[in-house]
Amino acid sequence: MAQDIEMPALGESVTEGTVSRWLKKVGDQVAVDEPLLEVSTDKVDSEVPSPIAGVITEILVEEDETVDVGTVVCRVGEAGEAPSAAPAAPAAPAVPAAPPASPAASPVPQTPAASSAPAGGGQAVEMPALGESVTEGTVSRWLKKVGDKVEVDEPLLEVSTDKVDSEVPSPIAGVVTEILVQEDETVDVGTVLCRVGDGVAAPAETSAPAAPEAPAAPAAPAVPAAPPAPSLPENPAELPGAGIPSSIKREGDHHVVQWAYPQVHTGYPGTMTAQGQVVPPSDNAPAAPAAPAAPAAPAAPKAAETPAAPKPPAAPPAPAAPKAPAAPTPPAAPAAKPAEKPQAAKQVSGGYVTPIVRKLAREKGVDISSLKGSGVGGRIRREDVLAAAQKPQAAPAAAPEVPAAALPPIQPAQERGKTEKLSRMRQTIAKHMMNSLASTAQLTTVVEVDVTRIANLRARAKDSFAQREGTKLSFLPFFVKAAVEALKAHPKINSRVNDETNEVTYFDHENVGIAVDSDKGLMVPVIKNCGDLTIAAIARKINELAAKVRDGSISIDEMSGGTFSITNTGSRGALFDTPVINYPEEAILGLGTIVRRPMVVKDSEGNDTIAVRSLVYLALSYDHRLIDGADAARYLTTVKKRLEEGDFSAEVGL
Structure with missing residues (x-):
């Protein structure tokens, strides 16, 4: 029997709340404590977690509706109780819609393909919605620069609004390929701030025409990661993780952003599978797009008809380079990429780690990759970090050495001689x-x-x-x-x-x-x-x-x-x-x-x-x-x- 989920009491004297956003839809599976929706009041924004595991069978209150505390907002029951979730399946056909874009790109739009190459075929990272009624944000500081490697959930930049300061984490592991908004610039919510790719999209782009030229079948499957690259700029709103939901948790006189990444069965880069593993970026490329690569073959003959076509054969050496020169250091970098991805997956094997937990781990000197999370799906929580920090407290026995040492001289502060904005x-x-x-x-x-x-x-x-x-x-x-x-x-x-x-x-x-x-x-x-x-x-x-x-x-x-x-x-x-x-x-x-x-x-x-x-x-x-x-x-x-x-x-x- 389905269980009613009610609008919770979100603070003293709070009698009503507004549904800001639904994080799940009818037919979606949810785990215990997994966020269902975001609600807001005049005092706080918060997520409402599911008290049970099951399937959302009914949504009773739509987004932007305001209801009293205790009002049933949705129902969660067993899978058999859910209305047919068949409509969700058509989302898959929506993906094949991308292949038409690739044939269209083959005749002439290869020039646009070249323009996407500088971005490394990367995933767009947008200015998140950092609170109700917040429509813009300012880039306070970039924590990474173009060419830097980032792991899943590693902070890319700091943004600020008139209500909250927050870090924006990377939704995937890869390399920062492009920064589009500079420090101290203010942009609207949804604006693309930067792109994160795998750092090898450009070579893959050149090897694409080689696939029809050289019938070597192994070369074609070696490039499946490239097909998503040209289609990514077509519609950034449909990119995996493009609209990552976030919520604001007010803590005293400041706010903290909580990011709600998909937890299971999504296949998005950097998100968790049902087994609690993190999906690497390369694993996200669907097998279906590999088939549309065949239509690209007819386009190649057309190119061959032109006198300029003989030049592309120079490209085959390029695909050969990544294979044979495994010994030289330049090609070794792509080879090292698959090795780095499992490491990133191991580091965040417990799923998304909030900035607060990450900061606490840094302050306590705790290695997050060594922790086993106790939260939903193995998620690492604050309690896990605090428990790990208390174990090595026997070390203070060496403290008696400190009194024996002379007091260090007073060092000038780093802020001396600087001018900076108030936090x-x-x-x-x-x-x-x-x-x-x-x-x-x-x-x-x-x-x-x-x-x-x-x-x-x-x-x-x-x-x-x-x-x-x-x-x-x-x-x-x-x-x-x-x-x-x-x-x-x-x-x-x-x-x-x-x-x-x-x-x-x-x-x-x-x-x-x-x-x-x-x-x-x-x-x-x-x-x-x-x-x-x-x-x-x-x-x-x-x-x-x-x-x-x-x-x-x-x-x-x-x-x-x-x-x-x-x-x-x-x-x-x-x-x-x-x-x-x-x-x-x-x-x-x-x-x-x-x-x-x-x-x-x-x-x-x-x-x-x-x-x-x-x-x-x-x-x-x-x-x-x-x-x-x-x-x-x-x-x-x-x-x-x-x-x-x-x-x-x-x-x-x-």
Whole structure:
């Protein structure tokens, strides 16, 4: 019986979604977790995976239609339930339509064939659709140049729009034969950016006329890879992989492109077969086009009638060259090509590897080709890379050598003396900060807190805590716990002002954003209902969210819904700062670095004495439109008393 696939809830307060694109059609087979369609809302674009393996029997919502969450968009059932998929078969006859193009090309269009030769008979790589309503993109940087070899899914270039920065991967393994759009040029979605071929299309072109001239049958089958080359420029939209679907996954203040290559039974270069193997480019040439090569023979006699025909016989030495001179290095390059393709297939034997996973593997020093993917069809996922990265962690035993070495001199940064554009993430942060300063009346109040008791408590409990809870115990969970307890007693700090209605909302929950420093910039994931959590739960959540931010797997839901924020600039050694409010919140708490220094304290008899204590500055920035200085001071005093009391023994297992 067919199973209904419903429009999912794609975020907090999201009640409807729009079908952006169907990745499958009626009669297509799908595997578990294989994407069926792309949907978009006002907050996020996402793919909807299939919960079961089977065949799409019915599509109920067409592209660009908007429906409520929970609406059935399609049904997936067994093969017998699917309507006749015969219409899909005619797609095969559509391919033979290409042979007519080759006879037409034989009389005179051999000149166009020569024009396609510079492109190496390559596959066109187009500017992808990088998000809903995005119609153009800018080439930020080319990662490859003409003549460079590329593997399947290896990034070719970086593109940017006003919403997202992304890498464009190569759909096949081969050689970059032509670059059509230069850096900093802006072009429409669908524009051909470059072409990737096998690097030997030009010699194959010359050997084509030799096939009718020399009846040697082995020479003709040796060239089947060439027939697709002349037909490729005829209709780029029908090229395998020309319209590769992509979707945008928003992760905080930045977006990540997810590419949805066909998974099985397509035969496209670089895609997976049912056995999980990657189809090399040469394997994609259908056997049928080899037959149309015969009609080219009659065209050859016509050419022979002309006096210019005697010259083509000079071509036969060319086909002979690739065979005999296997020893010389020049012909050895084509011979090495088949050997390289299996290597490329081995490297991505788990199918398409997302740019995020590839970047994570580089950062962790993990060789992707050595991994066995745990995803659908053996796809390599983030969890596989992280698991592989944790295994060799015994190596840090050699770390003691580092302290023995002298500190290296400070090296000038590579950016010194350069002028470059702001990244999209940096531009987004800049706009958000300026909007915050322009929309609120901000000022900061600072207090000093003695956290000696907490420092001693943590020193005693951190080892047993890590063993019992499976996560490290830092100072941050203590500060978060004290801050959210104080929010319950001071609701102004945990509120929001509506400028349009001149109303203020006091929240009955504490959703605390934790500022996390990442390579792309500052991001603020949110701990939901933090006021109900223990220190152990807060510690686990902080470490989990920080890891997701840094490896790029954070979701839009985990980045939204905050009512109050905390930033720990002390982790980088700052005594304190004046943090900018994470608008539309009303306040943000900044934590300074903990330092040990002498101060006057009371002894057990009430006498003044000097002792070395652990001290920290807490800085609260707030919106003076709603919160007065006295309100801020009262809140900070409550936090200070809770921290100096240090009564957290039970929560850390002591």
